[in-house]
Amino acid sequence: MNAFEIHGGKPLKGAIIPQGAKNEALQVLSAVLLTPEEVTISNVPDIKDVNKLIELLGDLGVQVTRTSKDTYTFQAKDIDLDYFRSTEFKSKGSGLRGSIMIVGPLLARFGKAAIPKPGGDKIGRRRLDTHFLGFEKLGARFHYDPDAHFFNVDATNLTGTYILMDEASVTGTANVVMAAVLAKGTTTIYNAACEPYLQQLCKMLNRMGAKISGIGSNLLTIEGVDYLGGTEHRMLPDMIEIGSFIGLAAMTESEITIKDVHYHELGIIPSVFAKLGVQFELRGDDIYIPSQKNYEIDTFIDGSILTVADAPWPGFTPDLLSIVLVMATQAKGNVLIHQKMFESRLFFVDKLIDMGAQIILCDPHRATVIGLNKAFKLRGIEMTSPDIRAGVSLLIAALSAQGKSIIHNIEQIERGYQDIESRLQALGADIRRVETNPSLH
Numbered sequence: 001m002n003a004f005e006i007h008g009g010k011p012l013k014g015a016i017i018p019q020g021a022k023n024e025a026l027q028v029l030s031a032v033l034l035t036p037e038e039v040t041i042s043n044v045p046d047i048k049d050v051n052k053l054i055e056l057l058g059d060l061g062v063q064v065t066r067t068s069k070d071t072y073t074f075q076a077k078d079i080d081l082d083y084f085r086s087t088e089f090k091s092k093g094s095g096l097r098g099s100i101m102i103v104g105p106l107l108a109r110f111g112k113a114a115i116p117k118p119g120g121d122k123i124g125r126r127r128l129d130t131h132f133l134g135f136e137k138l139g140a141r142f143h144y145d146p147d148a149h150f151f152n153v154d155a156t157n158l159t160g161t162y163i164l165m166d167e168a169s170v171t172g173t174a175n176v177v178m179a180a181v182l183a184k185g186t187t188t189i190y191n192a193a194c195e196p197y198l199q200q201l202c203k204m205l206n207r208m209g210a211k212i213s214g215i216g217s218n219l220l221t222i223e224g225v226d227y228l229g230g231t232e233h234r235m236l237p238d239m240i241e242i243g244s245f246i247g248l249a250a251m252t253e254s255e256i257t258i259k260d261v262h263y264h265e266l267g268i269i270p271s272v273f274a275k276l277g278v279q280f281e282l283r284g285d286d287i288y289i290p291s292q293k294n295y296e297i298d299t300f301i302d303g304s305i306l307t308v309a310d311a312p313w314p315g316f317t318p319d320l321l322s323i324v325l326v327m328a329t330q331a332k333g334n335v336l337i338h339q340k341m342f343e344s345r346l347f348f349v350d351k352l353i354d355m356g357a358q359i360i361l362c363d364p365h366r367a368t369v370i371g372l373n374k375a376f377k378l379r380g381i382e383m384t385s386p387d388i389r390a391g392v393s394l395l396i397a398a399l400s401a402q403g404k405s406i407i408h409n410i411e412q413i414e415r416g417y418q419d420i421e422s423r424l425q426a427l428g429a430d431i432r433r434v435e436t437n438p439s440l441h
C-alpha cells in the first residue's frame with residue numbers, strides 16, 4: 001500500500017494546469033457506446049477511475065486507441081453483450097461510480113444492459129432510483145437481482161415521453177439523456193441536473209447527430225433520432241481540481257497561477273472562495289492567487305454567520321465543500337458548512353481536529369468551523385483518507401501543517417487527481433510516496 005509523507009508549512013509557488021474533468025470524462029466516455037463510428041476525446045485525465053472505465057469499454061468490445069497522452073479514439077462497432085454475465089464484469093463494473101452510465105447508451109442501442117451495484121466514494125446513501133425510473137418511463141423493463149446485486153434493464157423499443165426526474169441526479173440525468181437520444185419521438189426531462197459535465201455531454205451528443213435543446217437548464221427536450229455518428233470532443237478542465245488548488249494556495253500562503261480554467265464555466269465556485277476571503281485575479285483565462293497571510297470569512301448582510309451549502313448546479317457543488325471546510329480552519333471568522341446531499345462526507349473533520357483545528361460537528365450534515373486566523377499552525381499527524389475530496393483536503397491541511405504527516409489510502413485521492421505528488425513537487429511541496437504496511441492501519 002502507498003501513502004504520502006508530507007513535511008508541511010512551506011509556501012508553494014508557480015503555475016499549475018488543471019487536468020480534464022473526472023466527472024465529465026465518465027459521461028462522455030460512456031457516450032461512445034451510442035455509435036459504431038469513431039469518437040475522439042481529448043484532455044482525458046490519466047486517473048484511476050477514468051482508466052478503469054476505459055478498460056471496461058475495451059472489455060465490452062470497444063476498440064480503444066490512445067493517440068497521445070491525453071487523447072483517445074474509441075469505436076464501439078462490435079459490442080459483446082455476453083460480457084455482462086462474466087464474473088470479471090461483476091468486479092470491474094462495481095469498481096467505480098461512473099460505470100452506471102454505460103447502462104443508458106447500451107439500452108438505447110442494443111435494447112438491454114446490466115450493471116452491478118456501482119462503486120465510488122462511501123459518502124452516504126447513493127441511490128439509483130432516478131436512473132431506473134427514467135428508463136422505465138421510456139418503456140424499459142427493470143429488474144434488480146438482490147442476490148447478485150445486479151441491476152438489469154431491457155426494452156424492445158424506447159419511446160419518448162415526459163419525465164419529471166425523481167431528483168436532479170448528475171449521473172441519472174446523463175444516463176436518461178443517453179437513453180432518450182435514440183428513443184422514438186420526443187422526450188422532455190424536467191428537474192434535469194445541468195452541471196457543466198452534462199452540458200458538455202449534451203453538446204457532444206448533438207455533434208453526433210442528437211437533437212437536444214435546453215442545454216444548461218433543468219428542462220431538456222430531446223427529439224429522438226435513429227442513428228448517431230462519430231465526433232471529436234475536448235473536455236473541460238476539472239472545476240473540482242481548480243477549487244482544490246485555490247484552497248491549497250490560501251491554506252499554504254502560496255502564490256499560484258491556475259492555468260486555462262475556463263472561468264465562465266466555473267459558475268458560483270469563484271464567488272464562494274471569495275466569500276471565504278481568498279483574493280485572486282483573473283488574468284486572461286488564468287486564476288492568479290497571490291500569497292496571502294490572512295483571509296477573512298464574510299458574514300451575511302445581516303451580520304450572521306456565513307453558511308456554505310451544496311446544491312445541484314448552478315448551486316455550489318458538494319465535491320468542493322470539504323476543501324472549503326479545510327480552508328476555513330485557518331481563516332479569520334467562522335462558517336457553517338452544510339453538506340445537504342451526502343450524510344457521511346463530513347466525518348473526516350475528526351482528523352482536522354486532531355491536527356488542532358477548531359470544528360464542531362453539529363450532526364452528520366453540518367459542521368461549524370471556528371477559524372484560527374493563523375494564530376497557530378495545524379500540526380502534522382498520521383491519518384487515512386476516507387474519500388477522494390476529504391483525501392485532498394487532508395493533503396492540503398498536511399501541506400500547511402507544522403511537521404510531518406502521513407496520509408494512507410491515497411488510492412482514493414488518485415481516483416481523481418492526476419500525478420498529484422509530482423505536480424505539487426513542481427510547486428515546491430515536500431511530498432513523497434512511501435510504502436506502508438496495510439496491516440498496521
Ligand SMILES: CC(=O)N[C@H]1[C@@H](OP(=O)(O)OP(=O)(O)OC[C@H]2O[C@@H](n3ccc(=O)[nH]c3=O)[C@H](O)[C@@H]2O)O[C@H](CO)[C@@H](O)[C@@H]1O
Pocket residue numbers: 023026097098124125126127167168169170171172193312317318319340341342
Ligand atoms: C461520477 C460522478 O459524476 N459523481 C458525482 C455525481 O454523483 P451522482 O450522480 O452519483 O450523484 P447524484 O447527483 O445522483 O446525487 C448525489 C446525492 O445528492 C442527493 N441529491 C441529489 C439531487 C438533489 O436534488 N437532491 C439530493 O438530495 C442524492 O440523493 C445523492 O445522495 O454527482 C454528485 C453530486 O454533485 C457528486 O458528488 C459526484 O462527484
Ligand SMILES: C=C(OP(=O)(O)O)C(=O)O
Pocket residue numbers: 022023049096097098119120121319388389416
Ligand atoms: C464523489 C465523487 O466521485 P464518485 O461519484 O466517483 O464517487 C467526487 O468526484 O467527488
